Amino acid sequence: MALSTAMKNAIRRVVQILRAYATAHGWQPGEYQIYIRPNEGWGYIEVILVAKEFPGKDYFEQWESVIDFLEKELKHDRPLFEALHLVLQTFDQVAEGGLYAIGSGYEEADELLTGRPATGD
Amino acid sequence: MDRMFTKLGDALVDLETAWQARLADAEALFAAGRNGGAIATGLYALEIRLKVAICKRLDLERLPKNFEIHDLQALLLLAGWSRRIDRKSARKVKAIWDAIVRQSEELNKLRYTGDKNWTHAQAATFLNQLKDPPNGVLPWLSAQR
Numbered sequence: 001m002a003l004s005t006a007m008k009n010a011i012r013r014v015v016q017i018l019r020a021y022a023t024a025h026g027w028q029p030g031e032y033q034i035y036i037r038p039n040e041g042w043g044y045i046e047v048i049l050v051a052k053e054f055p056g057k058d059y060f061e062q063w064e065s066v067i068d069f070l071e072k073e074l075k076h077d078r079p080l081f082e083a084l085h086l087v088l089q090t091f092d093q094v095a096e097g098g099l100y101a102i103g104s105g106y107e108e109a110d111e112l113l114t115g116r117p118a119t120g121d
Numbered sequence: 122m123d124r125m126f127t128k129l130g131d132a133l134v135d136l137e138t139a140w141q142a143r144l145a146d147a148e149a150l151f152a153a154g155r156n157g158g159a160i161a162t163g164l165y166a167l168e169i170r171l172k173v174a175i176c177k178r179l180d181l182e183r184l185p186k187n188f189e190i191h192d193l194q195a196l197l198l199l200a201g202w203s204r205r206i207d208r209k210s211a212r213k214v215k216a217i218w219d220a221i222v223r224q225s226e227e228l229n230k231l232r233y234t235g236d237k238n239w240t241h242a243q244a245a246t247f248l249n250q251l252k253d254p255p256n257g258v259l260p261w262l263s264a265q266r
Contacts, residue, residue: 037226039194042195042198060216064212067215082203087219087223099160101230103226
């Protein structure tokens with residue numbers, strides 16, 4: 001997928017923020033995965049954050065924990081924040097498949113940004 | 122009006138009845154245990170509901186052919202509500218919306234693979250996200266002006 005420099009920079013920024021979120025919650029590399037599906041034509045970026053579990057008692061609290069972090073970090077870049085679609089999934093859900101399968105339109109963040117396959121470590 | 126031109130795009134009046142019919146179909150399929158069909162048909166209902174919103178926003182009696190697309194986020198943008206759903210007051214709807222947009226990309230799989238790939242629980246969650254107030258996407262869309 002040939003992405004514009006602006007889109008790559010936007011994705012890189014979002015991924016950095018999500019990694020900071022992961023670090024803040026004590027997650028090690030390999031304990032979470034970030035999948036991205038950008039749509040340059042319509043100007044949005046879909047993000048799936050996969051982890052073993054998320055802080056919060058229900059899906060909305062968990063989602064809000066991440067989206068609030070993104071909003072705070074992107075407070076000076078509202079258009080980028082508004083371009084994001086965030087979905088949280090556990091590794092168990094991904095393994096369940098069906099609606100929770102990671103579709104072929106998504107790419108692991110490292111792979112998307114570097115063109116190299118993710119190593120998972 | 123030219124006969125050919127009248128064939129361009131679906132009429133708003135038809136779209137209005139179609140989205141409600143597809144939603145009823147989704148519920149019937151769910152009740153019959155047809156999980157994949159229920160999810161796919163529910164996604165059709167949402168897509169058509171957004172096209173109704175676009176026609177109303179743009180004061181059109183027919184949906185332009187160029188708007189006959191299936192990208193839910195693009196349709197929300199064309200309806201003029203893509204920023205509204207990002208407001209703090211709509212946070213719970215946005216969480217659901219993002220999940221549904223992501224699920225809509227599985228529509229091709231829903232068309233071409235067997236029903237065993239989608240569980241009853243997944244279909245139940247999806248239909249709740251779609252239609253249950255107060256944070257279901259369809260009730261939220263209906264509340265927008």
